[in-house]
Amino acid sequence: MADEMLPAELLTALNEQFPCRAPQIRRLAALVGTDETPSPPSIVLHGLEATGKTTVLRTFLDGVRASYTWIACHECVTVRQLMERISAGVTENVGGVDAGRAGDVCALGVKLSGALSGVERKHFLVLDRVDRTKEGSSVLLAALGRLGEMIPSLTVIFILSVPKPRLLSSAEPPHIHFAPYTKEESIKILSKYVRRIPFQDIEEYTEEDAKEELYVWQKFCGTVWDSLAKGTARGIVQFRAIVDEMWEPFVKPIAEGKYGTRNYSSLYLLHKEMFRQETNVIDVVVPVVTGEKAVAKMHDLPYYSKFLLCAAYLASYNPARQDAVFFMKSADFGRKKRRGGATGPTKRTAKNRKIHRRLLGPQAFPLERLQAIFAGILPHRISSSADIQTQIATLTSLRLLTKASATDVLEASTKWRVNAGWDYIRHVARSVKFDIEDFIAE
Numbered sequence: 001m002a003d004e005m006l007p008a009e010l011l012t013a014l015n016e017q018f019p020c021r022a023p024q025i026r027r028l029a030a031l032v033g034t035d036e037t038p039s040p041p042s043i044v045l046h047g048l049e050a051t052g053k054t055t056v057l058r059t060f061l062d063g064v065r066a067s068y069t070w071i072a073c074h075e076c077v078t079v080r081q082l083m084e085r086i087s088a089g090v091t092e093n094v095g096g097v098d099a100g101r102a103g104d105v106c107a108l109g110v111k112l113s114g115a116l117s118g119v120e121r122k123h124f125l126v127l128d129r130v131d132r133t134k135e136g137s138s139v140l141l142a143a144l145g146r147l148g149e150m151i152p153s154l155t156v157i158f159i160l161s162v163p164k165p166r167l168l169s170s171a172e173p174p175h176i177h178f179a180p181y182t183k184e185e186s187i188k189i190l191s192k193y194v195r196r197i198p199f200q201d202i203e204e205y206t207e208e209d210a211k212e213e214l215y216v217w218q219k220f221c222g223t224v225w226d227s228l229a230k231g232t233a234r235g236i237v238q239f240r241a242i243v244d245e246m247w248e249p250f251v252k253p254i255a256e257g258k259y260g261t262r263n264y265s266s267l268y269l270l271h272k273e274m275f276r277q278e279t280n281v282i283d284v285v286v287p288v289v290t291g292e293k294a295v296a297k298m299h300d301l302p303y304y305s306k307f308l309l310c311a312a313y314l315a316s317y318n319p320a321r322q323d324a325v326f327f328m329k330s331a332d333f334g335r336k337k338r339r340g341g342a343t344g345p346t347k348r349t350a351k352n353r354k355i356h357r358r359l360l361g362p363q364a365f366p367l368e369r370l371q372a373i374f375a376g377i378l379p380h381r382i383s384s385s386a387d388i389q390t391q392i393a394t395l396t397s398l399r400l401l402t403k404a405s406a407t408d409v410l411e412a413s414t415k416w417r418v419n420a421g422w423d424y425i426r427h428v429a430r431s432v433k434f435d436i437e438d439f440i441a442e
Helices: 008-017 022-032 053-063 079-094 105-115 138-150 183-193 207-232 236-255 264-270 292-296 303-317 320-327 347-352 367-377 388-397 422-431
Strands: 042-047 067-072 123-128 154-160 175-178 401-403 415-418
Touching: 008 022, 008 053, 022 053, 022 175, 042 053, 053 123, 053 154, 067 079, 079 105, 079 123, 105 138, 123 138, 138 154, 183 207, 183 236, 207 236, 207 264, 236 264, 303 367, 303 388, 303 415, 303 422, 320 367, 367 388, 388 401
Parallel strands: 042 154, 042 175, 067 123, 123 154
Antiparallel strands: 401 415
């Protein structure tokens, strides 16, 4: 019956434009019908995000040239604004005269009845994302659903994510469920928009080349779905975004001629780390880089601030009783731990030193100890123009130093703690030619 209501050309065009949505299109055709056939007072379209509810319905109504008013409910802040937007939209689309504002549902019903009284065609009121209305409630949805019962020529279409039981507090309206796309359906949809292999040096693009690209594209989409998109992508849109981001790095060896299009297994083994990382599914503002290069770009600190940060790390991870051993200005400075002596650890050391200090986390220290260690590791006398307190405050604002006690920062008893890892501190120390490894307690 639905196929008889719609022209064959329109039905074929809709199925080609929206693959895997043929059952939903047939149900829409049966419920919307033509101006001569009746439609239910209300229709509910529901499904998760990015399942095609809005796009399919809008394209369908445009294809059958139906008279409709589209309201984006999530853009309305108050219920009054929603009522006024519905009233103005319906009046404008049916060619009626504006009879004033509609502040509530009762006034809206009276105004819509007057606007649609002399209209011969059916009119559809589409409430998109009605479940995201700022001040929406179940009573509001039930009242809007009754508008279709009060006005014979009006059908209210609700678009929402998850319908609740007894949504409209009346006879159950017809529901059209837009189910999430499966793996096969997602690959079929993405196969309509196959991306070319970049930098491919070919004189003439033939049908055989298109088949080879389609083969690689479908295999690649299946791999991305199984490794990343199945558990992280919220819909077909995000799945397409992940595929687009990973496509060019994946097919670069093919473009360079190192691999063929049929060597997919070897190509996957070459890029297997790409499918284990989550950087392609997490939206970030700052580009993610790895290794010491990322540490180097994190902060560009002044000269004395780097020594202060190294001193803070040593104060957090070295016991205070060993400060005199490591930081005394003497001939044995920094070499105490390298001396010979006992052939093995003592009983006390074996009993207490079971966990490395860096695994225990940073310990709190007073500001006086930080300044003493800073003076001990500095290779020369500090310049009189250097404002050490200001540089300590800068490190605190950068969250490289954090306050570890509840006292005020100006009090002498306030304790601090370093907030930087070993890799970062080692890079900072190497930038000022300071061997921090020689001053770490074992």
